[in-house]
Amino acid sequence: MQNLSMTKTQWVELFRETGLDEATMSKWHQLFEQRYPEQHQAFLQWLQIPAAEVSQIRQASR
Structure with a gap:
């Protein structure tokens, strides 16, 4: 079965290539959370x- 993840x-490469900075x-993570x-x-x-x-990212996004 093909892995589609x-x-x-x-993902970060795509964000950076579209001009998003840290x-x-x-902010994107904060809104998502x-x-x-x-x-x-x-x-x-x-x-x-x-x-x-995952826990660290979510905690920092609150």
Whole structure:
């Protein structure tokens, strides 16, 4: 079966290529966490981010 998930590195590359800087990416995570916390977690897991890092990202986004 084909793996259709992306990695964190691939996603960040796309964000950077579209002109997003660290502050804008942080704001994006904050909005995602505030509006759709469960989907934010699922998205981070889809990016194959380890559980401890997912927790850190979500905590920093609150």
